[in-house]
Amino acid sequence: MQEFVPGTLAINADPLSRADLHRVGGMVRAIHDASTTYVPPDDAVWETAIPAPASELVCHNDLAPWNLLVGDRWMFIDWDAAAPSTRLWDLAYSAQAFTLSDPSQDPSLAADDLSAFVDGYQPDDHMRRLLPDTMAERTAAMYNMLRASHDAGKEPWASMFTAGHGDHWSSADNYVRTHRNTWLEAL
Template sequence: MFEHEQELTGGNASERVVRKGNTVRKPWLENSATVQAYLGALRAAGVDVPTPLGRDGEGRHVVEFVEGKSALEQLPLGHEDLMRVGRMIRQIHDASKSFAMPDPDGWNVLLPVEHPDLMCHNDLAPWNLIMGDRWVFIDWDGAGPSTRLWDLAYAAQSFGLLVDGQPVHEAALRLRAVVDGYGADIALRTALPAAMAKRTAAMHDLLKSSHETGFQPWADMYVAGHGEHWRGAADYVRQNLPVWDQALTAP
């Protein structure tokens, strides 16, 4: 008997993604073999990530399906949950040190950073965290060469809900919880506010330029609300840099 395939929704940048039994299947990309190896290395180091399951008979990229709810549906997360998220990110980064990073010059990272030195997820955000019996980051297709700072800046800003309209004091407390959970040293804490400002601005610039050139799917995302969201987030983060700095570096 053939297992039914259920189309999965919620992603913005992937082509057709389906669930088949306890697996997720999506198009095999140029980087998929490396992503499968990366997931395997993280699991071998004790990180709970989706089990890589190779390629199916239709040539699709196959990984384990993880049961639970998206963290996006449960925002804002509380202090202890944010601390846990920070610890998870630190575990991923520490385990990634043992994985041989691909040549950055031959790797297409959506938002590249100068002097990458670590293989990273590159989208550690609430929409990619499944919370259930297990807490697991999913959707590793954008993994590639980056840095701790660049990867953490995006995660801390998104989980901290540093976005337009949020009370600044509450956002600062959430930001501090993520970074405390990560166990960031003073150098990383000091560098994070500026990195968050640069990262949010880079996301808006990507969407805006994609709209101007017709580069999909980012062009459609720009007019579907993502452009306005990231413009507001970039302004909010930049305007409150002293608050983030105080939150992260105060005793």
Template structure:
């Protein structure tokens, strides 16, 4: 077992993150106790999430270290892998239905959903998915009240690689694979294209407004490439709404998917 701290990359919004042995240590922030309880409740319902391990002697939060490869380093994922990701997200959402939202009126979410009714990860993206012997979503520090639609919209856009420069036809296939894996019903499929556009635009606006106010770490992220990425992504998602609507129609959901 490694007994020296190794600094880990990422953690844009959570401060310094290190690995110590088979654990991850990071700052204990305002919602950490709630997040650790949420992780424990998900694990009790069969979701493979990092094991919460409380607080160390330096006051840092401790969670299980999950070894493997980031999905971000394997993009674009194969269609069968996107089906698997969709199933994982559905299991998280279904399990969260049984977990009450602590202090439902006391949350200040960066990108709040309309009428939040479900505890969600809020950053289900390739940079937070470990693959290998286990497939596990990590970095739950942004967890809080949201909705299936708002959480899925972000995941679908990011895993589907609905970003500027991607062929629309290929992006649409990836989108549908994840949504099919989720098992989305008609109402969710119909609402998703507009929600993806709104969610991507909200991310860009958070970065843009933070650059004006100096709100960190988002202000720095805005000028180091994230702002331009999300500006272009929001325009791409909005510009191709017809393609997303067409591929998500229920009548085509049963047709074969091919890479």
């Protein structure tokens, strides 16, 4: 079923408040929980730009501000990268994309945003401890995919790498890694 839902992409809207980030974390959790009941057919073919470390459930794989529609109803769009992954890998990407994408932001403020987002997801303590390192791995994977695509001429990633996405993900990766202990303490 398809329907038109009016709204604005979160990346083009006012910055999300901590309450909004908490809400989005809860949305990510609801998507993951709903996905646990889906069993893909044995012959399913998945096309994903960044392979996941395991196949726990089918995830969106791009839950980010550029794919969240906000308005009267909030919803994630652009499901073309959906494929088997893990809760942790998908959460790491979305938590980083929503809260740690601006390397110029004071890390203590970013940590408060991260905490609000992750609290909305309600992960267990084990997942919270793994999240900072997994965010670093996932952010590096995004940069490496863009770089390899650029080197191989694989579109649309090759053009995105040179149009600023490579620099963005390199800076984001450095920010996530540099402040790992700040993120861990916040979680």
